[in-house]
Amino acid sequence: MSNPYPRTFQDIAAWSLGTATPIQDARTRFAQFVILCGIASEPSLRNNLVFKGGNALDFVLQPNRSTIDLDFSLDMTTGADLANAESLLAAISTGLSRAAPIYGCGLAIHSIHQNPRGSVKTFITFEARLGYALPDERKLLIRMANNQTSPHVMPVEISINEPIFDSTVFSIDERFGELRISTLEDIVGEKLRALLQQSIRNRNHRQDVLDLAVAIRTNPALDRDHIASALLVKALARGVPVSRGAFKSEELARRARLDYDALEATTRTLFIPFDEALAIVLTFVDELPIPET
Numbered sequence: 001m002s003n004p005y006p007r008t009f010q011d012i013a014a015w016s017l018g019t020a021t022p023i024q025d026a027r028t029r030f031a032q033f034v035i036l037c038g039i040a041s042e043p044s045l046r047n048n049l050v051f052k053g054g055n056a057l058d059f060v061l062q063p064n065r066s067t068i069d070l071d072f073s074l075d076m077t078t079g080a081d082l083a084n085a086e087s088l089l090a091a092i093s094t095g096l097s098r099a100a101p102i103y104g105c106g107l108a109i110h111s112i113h114q115n116p117r118g119s120v121k122t123f124i125t126f127e128a129r130l131g132y133a134l135p136d137e138r139k140l141l142i143r144m145a146n147n148q149t150s151p152h153v154m155p156v157e158i159s160i161n162e163p164i165f166d167s168t169v170f171s172i173d174e175r176f177g178e179l180r181i182s183t184l185e186d187i188v189g190e191k192l193r194a195l196l197q198q199s200i201r202n203r204n205h206r207q208d209v210l211d212l213a214v215a216i217r218t219n220p221a222l223d224r225d226h227i228a229s230a231l232l233v234k235a236l237a238r239g240v241p242v243s244r245g246a247f248k249s250e251e252l253a254r255r256a257r258l259d260y261d262a263l264e265a266t267t268r269t270l271f272i273p274f275d276e277a278l279a280i281v282l283t284f285v286d287e288l289p290i291p292e293t
Helices: 009-019 023-041 053-061 076-082 085-103 138-145 184-196 206-218 224-238 250-257 260-266 274-285
Strands: 049-052 070-074 106-115 124-133 153-160 167-170 179-182
Touching: 009 023, 023 053, 023 070, 023 085, 023 106, 023 124, 023 153, 023 179, 049 053, 049 184, 053 070, 053 179, 053 184, 053 206, 070 076, 076 085, 085 106, 085 124, 106 138, 124 138, 179 184, 184 206, 184 224, 184 250, 184 274, 206 250, 206 260, 206 274, 250 274, 260 274
Parallel strands: 049 179, 070 153
Antiparallel strands: 049 070, 106 124, 124 153, 167 179
């Protein structure tokens, strides 16, 4: 299998062809790679941010489906001093300034804000919008060098006080230090929690059914006990009831089914139709040591 991302600007066309990925998506993929290199170049970020979610799967653990956002959790046991917009802005800007010239790109933070606002909130996400320009975009590179914004924007989300059950490390590029990343079991636990939380947060988590089904099918040795523990810890923090029965609710299936088929266009390796994917997930849930009702 080819690399899950192009590692140089010159690799983009070949990577696009080899993975049957549209060239614009391959260019976005390269920009994500460079941004991750910037984060890896800054010790305060690589030691305290834990890469998670769909792109953590796709870049490292389960290459299959690209997403736009780069999602992280902040480890509050070691990095609490980063838990504000000003500190994150400074650290990310420093990292981007190191990586950008190595790859011939323009990179800058256009904005960063806290959601939801308010000092008494427990679960906070800092949402950053990172502008970028690639090496062949000469006018845009000049524009960014003059502190103007780019029309190309990459969302980066950093969650505060989200339980980190387990993490490991990986190298995005040998020139930089290793980045922390959630284990596959941790991500599976979080995605199971997200499915149960759909109604509570009025969300639709179609992508989680697919990611879970692919993870379960391609990794039969997943640690069920570990996943159950991660799920229970993450659900308890958010006040989400956990049981096998809750996963079998019609409302969960209805929400997750919405626009599910559109995900096929975002996959490079494996797409599983919804009914089959949900059956895989529910069979797996029945194997977890969690309450029945």
